[in-house]
Amino acid sequence: MIVENILIFSASIGNGHNQAAKALSEEFEKRGYQCEIIDTFKFINPAFHKMILEGYLKILKYCPSVWRKLYSHTEERPWYMIMDQFGTMLCDKLYSKIKESRCISLISVHPFSTAILSKMKSKKNVHIPLYSVITDFVLHPAYFRNEVDGYFTASDQLDYYSSRYNVPLSKIHSTGIPIRSIPSAMKSKLTLKHELNLDAEKKTILITGGAIDLTKFTKVLKALNTLESNLQIVCITGHNKKATKKIKQSDCKHETVSIGFTNRFTDYLRASDVIISKAGGLTMSESLVCETPILIYQPVPGHEEHNSQYLLKYGAALIAEVYKDIPVVLEQFLSNESYYEEIIQNIKKIQKPNAAKEIIDKIINI
Structure with a gap:
C-alpha cells in the first residue's frame, strides 16, 4: 500500500497556527495519509525564526499602534509583498524538503508560510497543489497569491473577498477554523x-x-x-x-x-x-x-x-x-440569565466544530 504524504507548514508565532496544523494532521491521518508539520522559519533558519518572533513580540508589547498601522496600511498597499522577497532567498531549503518528501499537497496555516511557498512554486516551477488555511475570522489581502489553489476560511463573505481581491469564487471555501476534537x-x-x-x-x-x-x-x-x-x-x-x-x-x-x-x-x-x-x-x-x-x-x-x-x-x-x-x-x-442564554444561542449559530473534517473533505475532492 502506498501512503500519500502531506506537508503542513506552520509558524511558531503564537500557538494557534501550530494547533490548527495538528488538527489538520490528525484528520488527514484518520484517512490514511501521512502528514508532517514543518515549522517554516525554524526549519529554514532558527536564528531567523528567533529574530522574527522577538521582533513581533516587542512591537506588540511596546508599540502596538505601530503594528495596527502596518496591518491597516497593508490592506490598501501591498507592503506585505516584502515577504515574497524573503521567499526568493529562503525557498531553496523548502524546495529540497518537498522534493525529498514526494508529497501530493502543500498546506499553509500562516500567511508568511504561504508567501514563501508561493514564491517557491513560481521560482522552481512546482505544480503540487498549495492550500491556505486561514486561522482568523477575516481575510487580509496578504493571504492571496496566484499560486494558491484553495483558501479555507471562517468568513461567510466569500463574494466580497472574491470580487475585492480578484480571486475566483471557486477557490474560497467557508469551513471555519480547524481545531482539534473537544x-x-x-x-x-x-x-x-x-x-x-x-x-x-x-x-x-x-x-x-x-x-x-x-x-x-x-x-x-x-x-x-x-x-x-x-x-x-x-x-x-x-x-x-x-x-x-x-x-x-x-x-x-x-x-x-x-x-x-x-x-x-x-x-x-x-x-x-x-x-x-x-x-x-x-x-x-x-x-x-x-x-x-x-x-x-x-x-x-x-x-x-x-x-x-x-x-x-x-x-x-x-x-x-x-x-x-x-x-x-x-x-x-x-x-441576566436570559441575556446569557441569548449569547449561547448566538454562539451555536456560528460555531464550527467540524472545520478540520470539512477542509480535508474539500482538499481530497479537489
Whole structure:
C-alpha cells in the first residue's frame, strides 16, 4: 500500500497556527495519509525564526499602534509583498524538503508560510497543489497569491473577498477554523467543574493570554475585585512563570487558581461560565465549540481586532476596551440569565466544530 504524504507548514508565532496544523494532521491521518508539520522559519533558519518572533513580540508589547498601522496600511498597499522577497532567498531549503518528501499537497496555516511557498512554486516551477488555511475570522489581502489553489476560511463573505481581491469564487471555501476534537464539549459544565475540583456553586471565570502571554493577569484580577459576586477565577498562564508568581501574590478577593501549561485547556474552557481573553482565532473557535461566552480584552492590533468585530457582529462576545470596563461588561454576563442564554444561542449559530473534517473533505475532492 502506498501512503500519500502531506506537508503542513506552520509558524511558531503564537500557538494557534501550530494547533490548527495538528488538527489538520490528525484528520488527514484518520484517512490514511501521512502528514508532517514543518515549522517554516525554524526549519529554514532558527536564528531567523528567533529574530522574527522577538521582533513581533516587542512591537506588540511596546508599540502596538505601530503594528495596527502596518496591518491597516497593508490592506490598501501591498507592503506585505516584502515577504515574497524573503521567499526568493529562503525557498531553496523548502524546495529540497518537498522534493525529498514526494508529497501530493502543500498546506499553509500562516500567511508568511504561504508567501514563501508561493514564491517557491513560481521560482522552481512546482505544480503540487498549495492550500491556505486561514486561522482568523477575516481575510487580509496578504493571504492571496496566484499560486494558491484553495483558501479555507471562517468568513461567510466569500463574494466580497472574491470580487475585492480578484480571486475566483471557486477557490474560497467557508469551513471555519480547524481545531482539534473537544470531547469535553459534550459534557455539562457542572460535570467538568467536579472533575477539575472547581466549586460547582460558583460562577467560574477563565482568564488566558494565549501562548505569547500578552494578558496582564494581575490588572484583570484587580478589576474583578470591584464585583460583589463570589467568583471562582482560573488563570491559564502557560509557561509564564512570572505571571504565575504575581497571581499568587495578588490580593484578589475571589478564589483564584493559577494553572501553568496544561493539556486540559478545553476542559477548563468548557467548565467556565465566561472566558476573558484576547481574540486569537483558535481560542475563539474553541470557545464557540465549548459554548463559553467571550469577554474580549486587549486583542492584538489588526487581525485580532477584526476577529473581535466578527464575534461582536454575531452577538457571540462582548469587549472591554480598558481594564476598568471589565467588571461592568462581565456583570452583563453574570446578572441576566436570559441575556446569557441569548449569547449561547448566538454562539451555536456560528460555531464550527467540524472545520478540520470539512477542509480535508474539500482538499481530497479537489
